[in-house]
Amino acid sequence: MTDALFASTAVDTLVARDLSVLWHPCTQMHDHETLPMVPVVRGEGAWLVGADGRRYLDAVSSWWTNLFGHAEPRIGAALKDQLDTLEHVIFAGFTHAPALELAEELVRITPPGLERVFLADNGSAAIEVALKMSFHYWLNRGHGEKTRFIALTGSYHGETLGALSVSDVALYRKTYAPLLLTPELAPSPDTYEGEPGESPQDLAARRLAEMRTLLERHAHETCAVIVEPLVQCAGGMRMYHPSYLTGLRALCDEFDVHLIADEIAVGFGRTGTLFACEQAGIAPDFMCLSKGLTGGFLPLSAVLTTQDVYAAFYAEYASGKAFLHSHSYTGNPLACRAATATLKIFRDDPVLERNRALAAHMAARIAPLVDHPHVADVRQTGMIAAIELAADKPSRTPFPAADRRGLRVYRHGLEHGALLRPLGNIVYFMPPYVVTEAEIDFMVDTAIAGIAKAVV
Numbered sequence: 001m002t003d004a005l006f007a008s009t010a011v012d013t014l015v016a017r018d019l020s021v022l023w024h025p026c027t028q029m030h031d032h033e034t035l036p037m038v039p040v041v042r043g044e045g046a047w048l049v050g051a052d053g054r055r056y057l058d059a060v061s062s063w064w065t066n067l068f069g070h071a072e073p074r075i076g077a078a079l080k081d082q083l084d085t086l087e088h089v090i091f092a093g094f095t096h097a098p099a100l101e102l103a104e105e106l107v108r109i110t111p112p113g114l115e116r117v118f119l120a121d122n123g124s125a126a127i128e129v130a131l132k133m134s135f136h137y138w139l140n141r142g143h144g145e146k147t148r149f150i151a152l153t154g155s156y157h158g159e160t161l162g163a164l165s166v167s168d169v170a171l172y173r174k175t176y177a178p179l180l181l182t183p184e185l186a187p188s189p190d191t192y193e194g195e196p197g198e199s200p201q202d203l204a205a206r207r208l209a210e211m212r213t214l215l216e217r218h219a220h221e222t223c224a225v226i227v228e229p230l231v232q233c234a235g236g237m238r239m240y241h242p243s244y245l246t247g248l249r250a251l252c253d254e255f256d257v258h259l260i261a262d263e264i265a266v267g268f269g270r271t272g273t274l275f276a277c278e279q280a281g282i283a284p285d286f287m288c289l290s291k292g293l294t295g296g297f298l299p300l301s302a303v304l305t306t307q308d309v310y311a312a313f314y315a316e317y318a319s320g321k322a323f324l325h326s327h328s329y330t331g332n333p334l335a336c337r338a339a340t341a342t343l344k345i346f347r348d349d350p351v352l353e354r355n356r357a358l359a360a361h362m363a364a365r366i367a368p369l370v371d372h373p374h375v376a377d378v379r380q381t382g383m384i385a386a387i388e389l390a391a392d393k394p395s396r397t398p399f400p401a402a403d404r405r406g407l408r409v410y411r412h413g414l415e416h417g418a419l420l421r422p423l424g425n426i427v428y429f430m431p432p433y434v435v436t437e438a439e440i441d442f443m444v445d446t447a448i449a450g451i452a453k454a455v456v
Helices: 003-021 029-033 073-083 097-109 123-140 161-165 170-179 200-221 242-255 276-280 307-311 333-348 351-371 405-415 437-454
Strands: 040-044 047-050 055-058 116-120 148-152 184-186 222-227 258-262 286-289 301-305 375-381 384-389 426-429
Touching: 040 055, 055 437, 073 333, 097 116, 097 301, 097 333, 116 123, 116 307, 123 161, 123 222, 123 258, 123 286, 123 301, 123 307, 148 200, 161 170, 184 200, 200 222, 200 242, 222 242, 242 258, 242 276, 333 351, 351 375, 351 384, 351 437, 384 437, 405 426, 405 437, 426 437
Parallel strands: 148 184, 148 222, 222 258, 258 286
Antiparallel strands: 040 047, 047 055, 116 301, 286 301, 375 384, 384 426
16 A cells, blocks of 8 residues: 555544544534545644645644644643643642742733732633623622623624623524623724724724713623723634723723723734733733633633732631632643743743744735735734635625635635635634744735635
8 A cells, every 4th residue: 555545544534533423613514524624643833734744834823722833842841741740639729839830920921910810721711700700709899780791892702601691793692692691792993894094093982982881871780891902803803903902991990890801812922912901001800811821732721810809709708708610620730831831931032022023024925915806904913914805895895604705715725735714704814923934925825825716
């Protein structure tokens, strides 16, 4: 049997076994009757290697989790060391060095005032923690009437029921509406929705005025406003000006509601600063972190909050004020060790400086797409870039969702060695920070060719 035939047989076997037992996320499994499933056997830097030996540039950082490349040796070495000492221990009444070191470092690097760290095991869980903690804070302070939340249109915060409740993704809300809380929705400051000639700052000011109106009506019953700082990722890579966050922080203070910053996708350097909130000079009441926290190695999340929030729960047991939330794998030593190794790379390497150069190169490469007859918008914040496809450029009329134009780009990418997974009609890039300029060129060129096929 030739090597090529052997590889083909091995791939077919893996795919058949997969399709007989597994159910993949965000996937209509029926698609895999024609859409190729890709078995991956290893990762090398910004690349994934398939069972047939083909290589794929991971242009989306495996759902935005991978920061420093697959199989990053420093993170791997830390995990191997931890495996020989402690894999897990109950985190109620027990503690360990990896969790302590991680919490201390997170307090050090996040905006001032975030002094307490609650650990969970994924991004959606972090949002659940923040929502419950905000509500419970007000309850403990004697404001049980505060039971609601304000979110932005186009927002996405996760897929557990609480996180989904403060998300504005039509498909999810339509399907699961009977199970969800109903938030107030404030218009997003998404620059793409601005009036002709309106600057991003002017749009932010207009949206802040609309947020003020909402708070005037609902602050008395509102626990918190929750936002994705600077980039609403899963909602279509919608981007907005930092002045909106600055003004929102002031409004939350004025109306006595919490501000929850969901930095799960945008934290750890994605937007050009370590945390997106830094660009607005603000500190939220709750900051939710996950995805890149462990460099893409293991699931882990963290919710950082203030001493004031912590104090509202600190009381004699009989008071009944303790926070009611737990996960079996809270504070998992392996995940915490991966996270501390990841954060050490930020200390040891000039990550943000290198990212600025890479982001500038990516901006130069995607700039010509502004003139493409089926590109309605090209936008970028740091290491996140997006290209919005449209059936009609002047009116920004989108292609019908049923056309699945983005799927055509995805297929083209796989055929030519790039993992591009568009959000509907939005092609985006969020590569690992180890990507080179040459790899960015390849990534963009592959996407441009895929777009050309998709819009015909």
